[in-house]
Amino acid sequence: MTDLQITTPIPTVASSTAVLADDTRGAAGLTANNVACWFGTKKVLEGVCLDMAPGQVTALIGPSGCGKSTFLRTLNRMHELVPGATLGGEILINGVDIYRGAIPVTDVRRRIGMVVQKPNPFPAMTVAENVVSGLKLSGMKVTKSERDDLIESCLSKAGLWNEVKNRLGDPGRALSGGQQQRLCIARSLAVSPQVLLMDEPCSALDPTSTRRIEQTISEISESVTIVIVSHNMQQAQRVSDRCAFFLAAENEPGRIIEESPTKDIFTNPRDSRTEDYVNGRFG
Amino acid sequence: MTSVADVSESNLVDEARVTPVVRRSKVDRAYRAVATLSGSVVFVVMALIGGFLLYRGIDALRISGWGFITESQWAPDMGGAFGIAAVLPYTVSIALVALFLAVPISVATALFITEYAPRRLRRFLTATIDLLAAVPSLIYGLWGLFYLQPRLITLSKWLADNLGFIPFFEVNEDFGTSLGVFPSSTFVAGVIVSLMVIPICTSVMREVFGQAPPGEREGAMALGGTRWGVVRDVVLPFGRGGIIGGSMLGLGRALGETIAVTLIISPSFDAKWSIVEQGSNSIAALIALKFSESTETGISALMAAGLALFVITLIVNTAASSVVNRSRSGSATEI
Amino acid sequence: MALALRRRRNVTEAVADEKIRIRSVESIDVTVMIGSAIASFALSQLLYETFLPLSGALGYVVVWYVLFLAVSWIAVRELRGNVRAKDHLARVVVWSGASMAIVPLILIVLYVVGKGYHALRPQFFAEDQRYVGALSDATEGGGAHAIIGTIQQVGIASLIAVPLGITTAVYLNEVKGRLAKPLRTVVDAMSAVPSIVAGLFIYAAWILALGNQQTGLAGSLALSVLFLPTVTRTAEVVLRLVPGGLREASLALGGTEWRTTSRVVLPTSRSGLVTAVILGVARVIGETAPLILTVGGAFIMNWNPLAGKQDSLPFFVFRLIRFPQESQIARAWTGALVLMILVLVLFVIARAIGGRGPDHIGRLKKWRLQRKGLA
The missing domain is CATH 1.10.3720.10 (MetI-like)
Incomplete structure (x- = not known):
């Protein structure tokens, strides 16, 4: 798989926006401190404390409806876009609160990228345009050669370059589902995020594409912190360094039941509910 | 190390809800400002329409006083009396005739598109209904005047001859009913206006019918119901709001229809029950016909009439929109 | 009966991998429709000529349509019962209602074309009415x-x-x-x-x-x-x-x-x-x-x-x-x-x-x- 090696260094796009300090580059640590979430008056998440260490893959596991995705969306301020959604507690990136105005919200979202369940490349853009769309959308300027390098390196990192290098001018949606999802990963990588949130990125994909994306995750995890929601225990085991098990009792908000290195949570869980879940007895 | 254990109780931040701070860039603030500004243009224009019509019409209203509502003649320029007591009932009855015909046809067409038509025909029909809405009312008026009216008055005559005991179809003609007394009537105008109302009603009803819950629909089918059973028990009850709202939207349009009515009717200022007899009127047609020959007071009186029409359509349409919106789910598609 | 039998035989003879064609209109319906159309035509002829004091083609069509509804409803009720008859009636009414919305459009387009094409000349797009007098030909001047x-x-x-x-x-x-x-x-x-x-x-x-x-x-x-x-x-x-x-x-x-x-x-x-x-x-x-x-x-x-x-x-x-x-x-x-x-x-x-x-x-x-x- 030598062709997947990064051949060109990613141009330091961030440097062109002069205001950004040094700790806005490279994998960043993310800390959730006593996070709670509401939709209207309904509390869906409570007391969530979680450290997502730089350069590590953290998997959020748990049955449906326990608040994993909601939690993930609080991490890059997508939660507040839902009408009536509120939250409490704090979330820090490299120790800086993301909600209280220290960092502009657009910077928060650029530094903490996101890949959702269903691939959603921009329909009105070509493959190449999709990759660099984040630059345009967040107002970063690059030279033409920087841009071309970025397209190639991001697509390579997402393991898509060889498949699409002759189809860069096709519409993004002309690709297959798995390719579209990798295109979305490449798109997120192009703005050089420090954290990448992935909300069940493989659930809509076939096994081959899933494997390809898992490969991508392990390849990029050094340069970007990854938080991934997964329903697939095997996948969580394969890709993650640490795991957090979420659970919500009936009519109660979701909480973290257990949080440990992946190996421990699957082989030696402390809580019986964790053991039941990872062994497939419910959920 | 488990971070849950690491964070001791004292380190926990307050759980109270935070208000996310959104500092928008200058460009974003400008963008929101421009969008808000252009949105408020609509408010301003609506206020100006009402304001200017009132401002220009107030002179005439001062002259006529309450007579504007009770007087049926229209002679403001000769210093005579004027009012909408004849014009307004005519306007309403043209609109009601139009609705009487348009609503059943629209319900049938909407049902046909959502329930009965083969899939391929559906798209074609939807486009055709849109096209009907795009045909200028002038063309409807011309066609109605030259093609439909001569054919329609035979029906008027039949109605007068056989159902003449009903006040609507009564004709005051001592020497018997000749075809000559039937053209330019409320009925003919109403039929033409109904053609213009059909696409409006149909598109609202089609949209609402199409949202009838597929589960209930399949449930009724699975119980061995006929298609009519599904329509009667599921689609029509669900779409009642759409039928009422769509009809009212149609009513709003019918009340304000100008050119077709102007072409068809011969103006009458004596209110009468008969809809088939020659002579009718409408506020919009009154304005179109009298405008060029009016002097100052006349124009002012027309402005007042326009204001009345504006207020009436405003009320009808706002009521209609609220009915339709209540029966329509505004959910967006998600990817 | 014969029709139904023949259909059943066709089904048993059909090869397994042939797709089932789902028909919403069955041949018996078509038969009933044609029959009722003819019957109601004859009836309306009778009524129209003798009893009703109607004139004009429009009245004729109306009478025919109403009779058609009645005749076909009775026919379907005799053949397949009340529920199906109602269904049939609704179907016919919906179909005809929809055509009431479409037919005028066709008539309008044809009528306007028929009336307007005489004076449609290239100069209609090039000239105004400057030299048009009361006695000028329709093809003179333009819009x-x-x-x-x-x-x-x-x-x-x-x-x-x-x-x-x-x-x-x-x-x-x-x-x-x-x-x-x-x-x-x-x-x-x-x-x-x-x-x-x-x-x-x-x-x-x-x-x-x-x-x-x-x-x-x-x-x-x-x-x-x-x-x-x-x-x-x-x-x-x-x-x-x-x-x-x-x-x-x-x-x-x-x-x-x-x-x-x-x-x-x-x-x-x-x-x-x-x-x-x-x-x-x-x-x-x-x-x-x-x-x-x-x-x-x-x-x-x-x-x-x-x-x-x-x-x-x-x-x-x-x-x-x-x-x-x-x-x-x-x-x-x-x-x-x-x-x-x-x-x-x-x-x-x-x-x-x-x-x-x-x-x-x-x-x-x-x-x-x-x-x-x-x-």
């Missing part, structure tokens, strides 16, 4: 001045209403500000403003209060009052169809609100927006009532929409149709035909563009991509 007037008036109205309408739709659906709810109500109300009232308003505000003359521009203003809510409403529907996931994806990349709207939402809904605008133009182009009050009307070419009275195609038709001379009436029909063709052409273009997906790469976009080295 060029009216066509130019219409194009200018509708063009200016579009320049005003389209940007304003789309921005308003963006406010309603993207900015979602505090005013969104009342604004939606007012836009709905504005779309119900009778066209004559729009004309009256411009006459009161622009001509009487501000002291302007009747010009093409005044007509454009009146048209834009009618155009604005139409564009806003249809554009809002189109914007609502853009999946929320795309907006979130854009924001998640660090996109600003403005760029999310301008680079993701609007391009994605581009074909829908273009369709909305063209359909709006098709509706506005035939508006007559507001122009009666605002443009003044003219028989000669006026290229300047800012000064002097102008003509417009619908107004041209409206005036000429009420002339006593046959030649003027013929010209009016030709104008109506041209107007109808304009509307039809716009409509077809709108449909063709509306069918395109957001990932359609047109010639312009291809050129732009190549210039940027992205293709």
Whole structure:
């Protein structure tokens, strides 16, 4: 798989926006401190404390409806876009609160990228345009050669370059589902995020594409912190360094039941509910 | 190390809800400002329409006083009396005739598109209904005047001859009913206006019918119901709001229809029950016909009439929109 | 019976991998329909000729239709019972109701073509009415001045209403500000403003209060009052169809609100927006009532929409149709035909563009991509 090696260094796009300090580059640590979430008056998440260490893959596991995705969306301020959604507690990136105005919200979202369940490349853009769309959308300027390098390196990192290098001018949606999802990963990588949130990125994909994306995750995890929601225990085991098990009792908000290195949570869980879940007895 | 254990109780931040701070860039603030500004243009224009019509019409209203509502003649320029007591009932009855015909046809067409038509025909029909809405009312008026009216008055005559005991179809003609007394009537105008109302009603009803819950629909089918059973028990009850709202939207349009009515009717200022007899009127047609020959007071009186029409359509349409919106789910598609 | 038997045999003989064809219309229905049609025809012949004092083809068709409903209902009830008979009746009523909506359109198109094509000559598009006298032939002179007037008036109205309408739709659906709810109500109300009232308003505000003359521009203003809510409403529907996931994806990349709207939402809904605008133009182009009050009307070419009275195609038709001379009436029909063709052409273009997906790469976009080295 030598062709997947990064051949060109990613141009330091961030440097062109002069205001950004040094700790806005490279994998960043993310800390959730006593996070709670509401939709209207309904509390869906409570007391969530979680450290997502730089350069590590953290998997959020748990049955449906326990608040994993909601939690993930609080991490890059997508939660507040839902009408009536509120939250409490704090979330820090490299120790800086993301909600209280220290960092502009657009910077928060650029530094903490996101890949959702269903691939959603921009329909009105070509493959190449999709990759660099984040630059345009967040107002970063690059030279033409920087841009071309970025397209190639991001697509390579997402393991898509060889498949699409002759189809860069096709519409993004002309690709297959798995390719579209990798295109979305490449798109997120192009703005050089420090954290990448992935909300069940493989659930809509076939096994081959899933494997390809898992490969991508392990390849990029050094340069970007990854938080991934997964329903697939095997996948969580394969890709993650640490795991957090979420659970919500009936009519109660979701909480973290257990949080440990992946190996421990699957082989030696402390809580019986964790053991039941990872062994497939419910959920 | 488990971070849950690491964070001791004292380190926990307050759980109270935070208000996310959104500092928008200058460009974003400008963008929101421009969008808000252009949105408020609509408010301003609506206020100006009402304001200017009132401002220009107030002179005439001062002259006529309450007579504007009770007087049926229209002679403001000769210093005579004027009012909408004849014009307004005519306007309403043209609109009601139009609705009487348009609503059943629209319900049938909407049902046909959502329930009965083969899939391929559906798209074609939807486009055709849109096209009907795009045909200028002038063309409807011309066609109605030259093609439909001569054919329609035979029906008027039949109605007068056989159902003449009903006040609507009564004709005051001592020497018997000749075809000559039937053209330019409320009925003919109403039929033409109904053609213009059909696409409006149909598109609202089609949209609402199409949202009838597929589960209930399949449930009724699975119980061995006929298609009519599904329509009667599921689609029509669900779409009642759409039928009422769509009809009212149609009513709003019918009340304000100008050119077709102007072409068809011969103006009458004596209110009468008969809809088939020659002579009718409408506020919009009154304005179109009298405008060029009016002097100052006349124009002012027309402005007042326009204001009345504006207020009436405003009320009808706002009521209609609220009915339709209540029966329509505004959910967006998600990817 | 024989029919049913034959059908059953066919089913058993059918090969296994042949697709089952589901038919909503069965042959027995067709038989009943044809039978009832003939029976009711005969009956109405009898009734019409002898008993009913009706005249004219219209009454005949009505009688035939009512009898057809009755006869076929009785037939189906005898054959298949009450429930099916009701179903049948509903089906027939719905079918005929739908055709009642379609048939007039066909009749109108055919009638206008039949009336208008006589005087349709190339010079209709090149000449005005300058040399047309009372006794001139219908083929003399033309409606060029009216066509130019219409194009200018509708063009200016579009320049005003389209940007304003789309921005308003963006406010309603993207900015979602505090005013969104009342604004939606007012836009709905504005779309119900009778066209004559729009004309009256411009006459009161622009001509009487501000002291302007009747010009093409005044007509454009009146048209834009009618155009604005139409564009806003249809554009809002189109914007609502853009999946929320795309907006979130854009924001998640660090996109600003403005760029999310301008680079993701609007391009994605581009074909829908273009369709909305063209359909709006098709509706506005035939508006007559507001122009009666605002443009003044003219028989000669006026290229300047800012000064002097102008003509417009619908107004041209409206005036000429009420002339006593046959030649003027013929010209009016030709104008109506041209107007109808304009509307039809716009409509077809709108449909063709509306069918395109957001990932359609047109010639312009291809050129732009190549210039940027992205293709």
